[in-house]
Amino acid sequence: MKQRMIAGDIKYNLVIASIALMVSFSLVLLGYINYFQSYGLSFKRGVVALGFTIVLATLVFSILKFLIAKQFSNDLTRALKSLGFSLFISVLFSPCFAPIPHYPASPLFQPVSRIKITLKPEENKGTLQLKGVWLRFNEETFSNKEFVFSSEWASDADKYFLSANAQGELYWEGRIGEHATLTIFPPDGQASATVLWDDEETSSVLADAPFVVKKKSATPTWYYILIILLCIGCLGFALFVFFNLYQWMGDSKSRRLVVVLVLSLLTVYTVYTQFENPEIKGRLEIQEGRHMAVMTGTALNPWQYRVFAEWLIEGAVRLSASLGLGQGYFAVFLALRLIQNAVIFGFVYVYFQKIGFSKLVALVGILFVTGSMLNSFHQSDLSFNTYFDVIFYLAAVLLILKDLFVWLPVLMVAAAMNRETSGLIPFLAITTLPRIKDQRSKVFLILLSLVVWVGVFLALRALYPDRELFIPYGYQPGLPLLSYNLTLSSFELVVRFFSFAPLVGMLMYKDWMPVLKRFFITLIPVWFMIHLIGSVISEARLFLVPQLLVFIPAFLVFVQHKYERYFPAQHV
Structure with missing residues (x-):
């Protein structure tokens, strides 16, 4: 024993x-x-x-x-x-x-490259002397001394000769940098040269000018897969440790502190990543110009009618100046994005719990919210109105779920001034009526919210009439834009944004909460139809609302079911 x-x-x-x-x-x-x-x-x-x-x-x-x-x-x-x-x-x-493919800097991961050079002198031109071959990459230069010569070559004190009517070959094999250049200098007589470089063949006649071949090596597929597998393993272990340490704490105060710390760190990290993103970083200088175009009424449609964020920014800048703080637009941009991300993380965490998920499962949802936010920068500036749209939708569903309908018309004033897509908020409220008592007063408030949205929508277009419609990449809204959106390049960015959460969530549809099913039916078909024919779907930030309100919660239904199976039940 x-x-x-x-x-x-x-x-x-x-x-x-x-x-x-x-x-x-x-x-x-x-x-x-x-x-x-x-x-x-x-x-x-x-x-x-x-x-x-x-x-x-x-x-x-x-x-x-x-x-x-x-x-x-x-x-x-x-x-x-x-x-x-x-x-x-x-x-x-x-x-x-999943990382954007980058070529490895270390020879440990670089692919092996093979070069075969074939030289053939012109007929009846006598002996041909090789003048030199250079292979350059990673700031290094390899001369013909690093090549292997075939038996047809005769050498004499580092000089190489090829007899008339002979065909000589040079070989090189080794790990190579991403960008490489092969230069064959003209010999003392005219000759034909053929370069076979990793199954790519190029030919030229060597006379007066060097024969130059350039190559850009592709990132090895196995290297890309290796990075993804390493990331999966490290993140999976980190989640295992976090789940169990969070359970082990037991004390609710300690857990609340952990949640606040996690949400705060993710707020700072997502803002830092966004401001350091090359696409956004390169557009910060024109962000102010776009803001001023809205303020002066010269922006294109639809941006001219999304005034809430711009009026708020202008007010903050002027207040800062009046107080003698001397902070310009950049400081206001940074502060506003920090506030927006913090509010989004806070609201969505509360929303996940409100529809029935445990605190720890809600934190799993926060992980996927973070992933979506980190993949929403394509062809983007800071897009303040898009993030406010997310905030207004989250605020609206929290008011709806808490039966605080009296605040919906007030919310709709700001939401309609911010972005026209907020028009679906009253319809989300209508879907919850079967579970609400005193429906008559609620219906009135919902209809009032819809009237407020229509009123603001029309008022803005009366205030700024006849603004020219923005045409993305020259594709008109409708079928031309739909065909553009259905290309593979668009879907790659969309998959990065959504991850596999929607697919897994849809498989759990029969187990969804009733309110989640109603939100799906009301929001998803209309939202996707409008954006497929009216916007560029590779700008994935446009799908933050359905991702946060429907798809991630749908995925969390799966997480909650499996979590109760694989973790100690008393701690869930």
């Missing part, structure tokens, strides 16, 4: 140690890929990396032992199932963090 217990303990520790080693190795390798490739490889750096991996593995081993003991009563099978579920969540989230 004692020997069995010892054998069981050894097996138990070996499994945990194996997981710890895989996690630590993945973290170190991912860190090297992202931050240290350009430093090259050396024995000393390898020793440092190995030592760091061992230290990290020890820490991970200790964390796993603690969590398995505290949360699973040393039941390794249940713990592994829980870890597997966390990894599955990470897989579903993977489109959000």
Whole structure:
């Protein structure tokens, strides 16, 4: 019996140690890929990396032992199932963090390239002397000395000759940088040259000018897959640790502190990422110009009619100037985006709980909200009206779910001034009527909200009449824009934005809450139809409203069901 217990303990520790080693190795390798490739490889750096991996593995081993003991009563099978579920969540989230393919800087990951040069002198021209071959990449130059010559070449003191009517070949094989240039200098006689470079063949006659061949190598597919797998593994382990530490805390005050800290960090991180994004960073200088166009009534349709954010920004700038703070538009832009992201995270967290999800499952939803927000920058400026639209929709559904309909008409004044897409808010309210008492007063408030929206919509167009309609990329709204939106390039960005959450959520439709089904029927068909024929869907931020209100909650139905199965029920 004692020997069995010892054998069981050894097996138990070996499994945990194996997981710890895989996690630590993945973290170190991912860190090297992202931050240290350009430093090259050396024995000393390898020793440092190995030592760091061992230290990290020890820490991970200790964390796993603690969590398995505290949360699973040393039941390794249940713990592994829980870890597997966390990894599955990470897989579903993977489109959000899938990296844009970049060529590896380290030879460790660069593909092997093969070059074959064939030179043939013109007939009856006598012996031909090679003048030189250069291969350049990564600021390095390789001469013909680095090439292997075929037997047809004769050499004499680093000089190479090819007899008349002979055909000589040069070979090179090695790992190569992304951009490489091969230069063959003209020999002392005219000759034909053929370059076979990784199955791409190019030919030329060498006479007076060098023969130059340039190559841009593609990122190896296996390298791209490796990065995704490493990210999935590291995120899956992090989710496993977070889920169980959050449960282990027990105390509600500690959990509230964790939630506030997580939401605050994500607010700052998403704002930092957005302001550092190349597409947005390059447009910050023209953001002020677009703002002034709206303020002076010279912006295109529909931007001219989205005045709420611009009036708010202008008021903040003028208030700052009157107080002597001297802060310009950039400071106001930054402050407003911080406030917007903080409000979105706070509102959506409350919304997830209000429709029936536990606090921890709601935090899983926050992870997917973050992924969508980080993939909503394509062809975008700061898009304040889009983010306010999300805020107004979240505020509206919270008012609806709390039966505070009296505030809907007030909300609709700002929402209609902000963006015309807010017109669906009253219809979302109508879908909840079957569960509401005193429906007559609620119907009146809903109709009043719709009247407010129509009134503001018409008033803005009367105030700024005949504004020219913006035509994206020259595609007219309707079938031309629809055909453009159905291209593969658009769908790649859309998949990154949505991840696999909508697909999994739709499979759980029969288990959705009634209010979620009503929101889906009211919002999704109309929203997608309008944006498919009237906007560019690769600008994925336009789908933040349906993603946050319907698709992520639908996915959380799946998470809640499985979470109760794979984690200790008393902590859910």
